[in-house]
Every structure is written in structure tokens, then in C-alpha cells.
Amino acid sequence: MKQREGSKYEIEMELDKISSLPGHIIDQILSQLPIKDAVRTSVLSSKWRYRWAKIPHLVFDNKCVSVPSEDQTFGKNKLTHIIDHVLLLHNGPIQKFKLSHRDLIGICDVDRWILYLSRSTIREFVLEIWKGQRYKLPSCLFSFENLIHLELFNCLLKPPSTFKGFRSLKSLDLQHITLAPDAFENLISSCPLLEKLTLMNFDGFTHLKIDAPNLQFFDIGGVFEYISFESTFQLSLVSVGLYANKNARNVSLEAIKWHSFFTDLPHVRRLEIQCFFLKYLADGGAPRMLPKPCLDLNYLSLRINFNDREENSAALCILRSSPNLLELELLVRSEEQNAVEELTYGWVQDHWKCHLEHLRLVKIVGISGVRYELDFIRFMLLSSPALERMTIKPASSDGGWDLMKELLRFRRASVQAEIVYMDP
Numbered sequence: 001m002k003q004r005e006g007s008k009y010e011i012e013m014e015l016d017k018i019s020s021l022p023g024h025i026i027d028q029i030l031s032q033l034p035i036k037d038a039v040r041t042s043v044l045s046s047k048w049r050y051r052w053a054k055i056p057h058l059v060f061d062n063k064c065v066s067v068p069s070e071d072q073t074f075g076k077n078k079l080t081h082i083i084d085h086v087l088l089l090h091n092g093p094i095q096k097f098k099l100s101h102r103d104l105i106g107i108c109d110v111d112r113w114i115l116y117l118s119r120s121t122i123r124e125f126v127l128e129i130w131k132g133q134r135y136k137l138p139s140c141l142f143s144f145e146n147l148i149h150l151e152l153f154n155c156l157l158k159p160p161s162t163f164k165g166f167r168s169l170k171s172l173d174l175q176h177i178t179l180a181p182d183a184f185e186n187l188i189s190s191c192p193l194l195e196k197l198t199l200m201n202f203d204g205f206t207h208l209k210i211d212a213p214n215l216q217f218f219d220i221g222g223v224f225e226y227i228s229f230e231s232t233f234q235l236s237l238v239s240v241g242l243y244a245n246k247n248a249r250n251v252s253l254e255a256i257k258w259h260s261f262f263t264d265l266p267h268v269r270r271l272e273i274q275c276f277f278l279k280y281l282a283d284g285g286a287p288r289m290l291p292k293p294c295l296d297l298n299y300l301s302l303r304i305n306f307n308d309r310e311e312n313s314a315a316l317c318i319l320r321s322s323p324n325l326l327e328l329e330l331l332v333r334s335e336e337q338n339a340v341e342e343l344t345y346g347w348v349q350d351h352w353k354c355h356l357e358h359l360r361l362v363k364i365v366g367i368s369g370v371r372y373e374l375d376f377i378r379f380m381l382l383s384s385p386a387l388e389r390m391t392i393k394p395a396s397s398d399g400g401w402d403l404m405k406e407l408l409r410f411r412r413a414s415v416q417a418e419i420v421y422m423d424p
Contacts, residue, residue, distance in 0.1 A: 054092035061100045080109050094120045100128035111138050121146045128153035134178050159183055165190020173198040181205035188212055229264035241274030263292045272301040282314035290321035297322045301329040306372040320354045332366035359384040363391040369403045378410050387417040394424050
């Protein structure tokens with residue numbers, strides 16, 4: 001009996017400690033909890049009751065409702081009920097709203113929630129529609145005047161004629177979206193504070209005009225034909241990937257003077273060339289050097305097919321035009337490495353040589369040990385007098401020991417250069 005009374009007393013003491021927490025500490029705790037757990041804290045004490053109704057960040061994802069995967073209808077209704085319940089009882093400002101759930105969500109419900117949020121001073125809005133057709137955003141979304149971050153997935157955007165832009169927006173992430181060309185240009189140019197822009201898998205436009213004077217980070221991946229930058233003098237981090245599209249006509253960046261892509265990036269410090277972008281940059285041949293060198297570039301990542309002569313030429317063109325490069329990463333497109341063509345040149349021939357005076361770190365991922373890959377490794381070791389470490393990660397473990405012995409025999413311009421072999 002005494003043991004039970006002691007246990008009851010300890011529980012009451014713990015509840016008293018929880019009840020005596022300062023309000024701002026309670027708010028911090030609630031902000032770290034999934035919304036369903038935050039609502040459950042109402043039973044802790046009178047001080048906690050409905051405290052969750054004032055939390056400014058509302059996140060509705062797979063964590064907020066757990067149902068058997070086969071009961072999709074119940075899951076949809078339960079999620080809708082949860083969001084309706086939270087918004088109904090919420091009595092404070094909403095700064096962030098995120099809806100990302102794998103189940104099908106009623107379009108009318110989403111419209112209603114966005115209309116409700118348009119009356120708040122929301123600063124972050126994330127909407128990810130994982131199932132169904134592209135969700136057409138209601139016009140009231142474009143009245144979110146205080147937005148700083150906007151993230152949309154699987155949506156159709158059609159801004160109203162009265163849309164004047166998101167004047168406070170700093171981060172924009174659009175993935176699997178449909179948008180008219182003029183609407184896209186107007187959207188970007190009407191966000192004067194935009195610093196970060198991500199575009200993935202978009203429909204409706206293939207020519208991109210980026211006019212953003214404060215843009216610092218740009219990440220793009222999709223099927224497109226043209227990128228031009230205006231007033232992007234602060235842009236320093238760029239990742240670009242051009243996907244192969246067998247059903248579309250051949251995309252050629254030579255026709256739009258691909259050299260200007262680099263000329264318009266005068267202060268880029270970190271550049272990642274993904275997917276097949278290097279292949280299309282090389283279409284029609286590459287010059288020995290770019291018209292304007294990338295003086296600020298210190299990190300370069302290239303996805304490359306070493307068996308493609310023109311891709312190698314384009315890669316060397318970029319390397320020669322990056323005199324202050326410190327770190328280089330090469331990701332081998334292994335799916336094309338089997339299609340070997342008989343090339344009549346090597347990386348180490350005189351007309352391929354260049355001096356990478358400042359290069360310190362090199363990482364090569366996905367090699368299989370064919371001649372052209374080894375030629376490039378030999379070329380890098382001979383052309384980099386400041387090289388400190390070269391990391392090699394092959395595509396498979398077959399022949400790994402023989403490959404390592406071959407690499408260790410290569411001459412090096414840097415006496416301190418070490419070769420690190422990583423298991424695949």
C-alpha cells in the first residue's frame with residue numbers, strides 16, 4: 001500500500017514540474033512535437049490545455065496520422081478531420097503551414113484551408129500533393145503577402161492578373177509543376193528578395209529567364225532548352241541537370257550559345273553539372289577555353305561519360321577556364337561506359353594538357369578501370385602540383401586490387417599527393 005502511495009506521489013510531483021514550466025519553454029516543446037502529440041498534451045494540466053492551439057508552425061504529414069495502408073478512405077477522412085479540428089481551435093498567428101501526405105486529399109478541402117490561411121500572416125507555406133493530377137492553386141494563395149518560403153509539389157500555377165509578386169519571398173522551391181512561360185518570368189522578377197530558387201520537373205516552358213538580383217543559390221533539373229540570367233551578380237551556388245527525353249526532339253544547347261551560361265555566372269563559386277547537361281553542352285564541339293574564365297569557381301562537380309570524346313573536350317574546357325579551382329568531383333555515368341568507342345586521343349596528349357595550380361582535392365566515383373578513365377587520372381596527377389588527395393571509388397569491387405596497383409604506379413606532380421581507394 002505504501003509503495004502505491006509513493007508511486008502516486010511521484011507521478012503528482014512530475015506533473016507539478018511539468019505544470020510549472022515557463023510558457024516559452026512549453027511553446028518550444030510543443031513546436032518540436034508532431035501535431036497529434038502536441039494536441040495530446042492538453043491532458044497534462046490546465047496550464048497545458050489548448051496551449052497547442054497557439055503554436056505558430058503547423059505540419060501535417062504522415063506522422064500526424066497513422067492508419068493501415070489498405071484503409072486509404074479512412075486515412076483521408078481522418079487527416080481531413082485532424083486539419084479541420086486544428087484550424088478550428090487554433091487561436092494564434094500561423095507562421096508556417098505544411099501539408100505533405102501520401103494519401104489522396106480532397107481538392108475542395110485544400111482550397112478551403114488555403115482560403116483560411118490567406119487571412120493569416122503566414123510566412124512559410126509548403127504543399128506537396130503526392131497523388132492525383134496537378135492541383136490548381138486557388139488565386140487566394142497569391143495574396144500571401146508575408147511569405148518568405150514557398151514550396152510546391154505537383155501543382156498548377158496560374159497567377160491572377162492582379163498578382164504583384166511575393167515581395168518578401170527569399171526561398172522558392174517548385175517541383176513537378178505546370179506554369180506558363182510569361183507567368184514564370186513575372187513570378188521570378190516580382191520576388192526582389194529571392195535568394196534561393198529550386199526548379200525540378202516542370203511543364204509549360206523550356207526557355208528560362210532568371211531575373212533575380214539577390215539570387216545566391218539556383219538548382220534546376222528537367223527538360224529545357226535555354227537558361228539566361230539577368231542581374232544575378234550574387235549567384236554563387238549553381239546545380240544544373242538536363243534530363244534525357246527520348247520522346248522529345250533532340251535538345252541542343254549549342255544553338256543558344258552555351259558559353260553564355262558560364263558568362264552570366266561571373267561570381268559562381270560552386271558548380272554542379274548533373275545528369276546529361278555536359279553531353280548537351282558538348283554538342284557541336286567545345287572550344288579550348290570559355291570566352292570568360294570562372295575566376296571565383298573553387299568547387300566543380302561533373303557527371304561525365306569518359307567514352308564520349310566531346311564530353312571530355314567540354315570538361316577540359318571548363319577545367320582550363322577555372323584557374324582557382326580547389327576541389328573537383330567526377331561522377332561517372334556508368335550506364336554508358338559499356339558503349340566504348342575507339343578514340344584516337346588521350347587526356348595526357350600535349351594538346352589536352354592544362355595546369356590546375358590550386359587544385360587540392362579530387363574525387364572520382366563510379367569508374368570501371370577502362371583506358372580513358374585511367375588516362376584522365378594520370379592527367380590529373382600530372383597537372384595538379386598542389387594536389388593533396390585523390391579519392392577513387394570504383395563502380396564495383398571486381399579487379400579492385402589490380403586497379404589500385406595501377407593507380408599507385410602513376411607519376412604525380414605533387415610530392416604530397418595521396419591516392420585513397422574506397423570500396424564500392
